Amino acid sequence: MKKISQVLNWLSSLKIAILLLLLIAISCAAGTLIPQQESNQFYYDSFNNNPLFGLINGNILILFELNHIYTSFWFLLLLTWLGLALAVCSFRRQLPILKSALSWIDYKSPRQIAKLSIAQTIQSNNPSKSLENFSINLKKQGWDVKEREGRIAARKGVIGRLGPILIHLGMILLMIGATYGSLNGKTIERFLAPGRSIDLLNNNEEKELTIKLQKFQIERDPQGRAEQYRSIVKVIEPNGNDEEKEISVNYPLRYKGLTLYQAEWSLSAITIQIDSSPKLQIPIKPIPELGEQVWGTIIPTKIGGENQILLTVTSELGPVTIFDNDGRSLTSLSINKEAKVKNTSIKLINIIPSSGLLLKRDPGVPMVYSSFAIILIGGSLSIISTKKIWVLHEKEKSLIYIGCLSNRNLSGLSKELPKFITLLNN
Template sequence: MPIFKRLLAILSDLRLAIALLLLIALASALGTILPQQEATDLYLERFNTDPWLGLINGDLMLRLQLDHVYASNWFLTLLALLGLALMLCSWRRQWPALQAALRWIDYSRPRQLSKLALAETRTCSDSQGALNALAGELKANGWDVRQKSDRLAARRGVIGKVGPLLVHTGLVLLLVGAAWGALAGQRLERFLAPGRSLDLLSPTGDSRLSVTLKDFAIERDPAGRPEQFSSTLQLTPAGEPEDERQISVNHPLRYRGMTVYQADWSLAAITLQIGRSPQLQLPLSNFPELGDQIWGLVLPTRPDGSEPVFLSTGSEQGPVQVFDSDGSLITNLRPGGDGTDVKGLPLRVVEIMPASGLLLKRDPGVPLVYAGFAITLLGGGLSMVATRQIWAVTETTSARLHVAGLCNRNLAGFAAELPALISRVDALRD
């Protein structure tokens, strides 16, 4: 039992909760800096050749679960320990403090009041009348007053004692929501070309929702730089009517517990016409080694696959640059423009099809996280409310009124307020 009590004391210590908060903040910073939930090969290729901070290579990063920090065992353990520490602190400290604040303290002797932080004694001809006047003044100013024949107790701002308990409750809800989202949440990122669909399956393998990209538009500035991307989506729930929605950057779609973000853009395919041939739609590949946002394909110009040329572009508006096998520029082609002879091959670019980068996330813990934030903010606001208490005892034999008070915040301000209150009572009686 002594060991158990010692363990409870350690877990309910506020210093442990602060230390856990700092560790969680540090872990969250790691999750922000390092790429998360990428393919295993990416970490091995990138960090084995260039270890992070010169110490952590790709293999060690995977063993430490730094590729999925927020769903890692050690991060969830930190959340669980912090939640347990907050609950124990609330149970052992905040709840008893609230119960004590709700109990009325009855001081019946002047000597008891003289030991409080603020205490004054006034001589008056009618101490009972002064006590009644003080009670009336306090009630008029919103104080809760309990009066007896020769004494009274008053308090204001007791609701501020609820604040710390609400803060702890909100933080626990936030932690539960974050852990639930990490364990039960889903994340899917895909590039879709117009007309293509993405089927979301239920745990049993049945189609739960079909997302079809009907249209994708890129808004560009006069210099050709992308400013905004927007997608028109057709949502088809299983066995229900279709629903059409539009999303753009910073304007996601929230639908039945799922959030769809406009995350990125790409180029999906290029449509070519060779001479009088039918239009050919060919997929484009990304070539990051050639520069930022460069797509292209290799096109042979002879039936046997010889004498290839390389077509590259960085925008759905073109131009499409055509390079020879030695890297020399042959020509530029505009989508929808006239064809050009490329090594004896009439070549025309009909259009370039962009692709919308969609990020689909389902996080069942979001309502708890939002509720936790709201309760934490409410508790933080209530914690700023000062709890003030006043006691008064009359001595009819010596015609004295003894007044004393306590305040858990801004005691100096209350020390100036208390004499002013008593002076107003004297003025009312005069």
């Protein structure tokens, strides 16, 4: 039993808790610095030639699970250890303190009161009447009073002792919720063009929801820089129920545990007409070799695949720039404009943007939010001082003994002592 007690004391020690918090904070910082949940090849390509801090290459990152820190074995072990330390601390320290605060201590002799941090002896002509008036006034001020013959015990702010327990409970619930969300949550990022949709499947591979993009708009400043992206999306359930809402950056859609964010924008296709052909919708893709936000495609101008040209575009507003095989710029086309390219007539009908949507389903969110509320309540209660007062008089003497204790702000309580003495003398 002694060894078990020593282990529990070590587990719940403040030094261990601070060390665990420090390690968790460093791990979270590393998780912010290192991209998470990418493919193994991504880490080999990114870190083998340029190791992190000159030491950590892709192989080491994957070996120590730094590519998925928040779901790694060692990070979950740290959270479990901290949760266990908080639970042990609450059961072995905070609960006994709360129990002690709720129990009444009956001081029966002046010597016991004289040993308190704050104590005073006063003269009274009518001690019984003084104690009666003092009890009445304390009750009016919100004190919990217990009276016995010739003595009074009073306390106030006992609920403050509940604060640390609630903080520990909130932190444990926070770690459980965050861990549960990391292990069971889903994150999907997709680019959708207006009119396109994405189906979300449940654990049984059955269609649970359909997200359809109705409309997408990019708002730009006078210099042409993107300022805001807005999407009108429709969430459709298999039973026919649907909900339509506009989302934008910082204004997501929340629907039955699913959060849909407006994350990014892109260009998905251009619609052109070559000579007298029908309207052709041609997909385009990013060309990072030409710039950060450049999309394009290569098309032939003849039926046999001859005379290929490169079409590039940087904005949904256009224009489309056309290059030949040698990389020379031939012409630029604005929307609804037509030009001759290598004896072929090309007309630009429109440029179709796509909305970058980020879908997150985190089942741990209710627990996380609840934990924040519990921690805030616990922190607020912890500010409250627990104060206790004892008063008694000796029948043989006309003396009243008063003593006070407080778990914090003892100097503030000592400044209240003259007020208590005044109440006794009234």
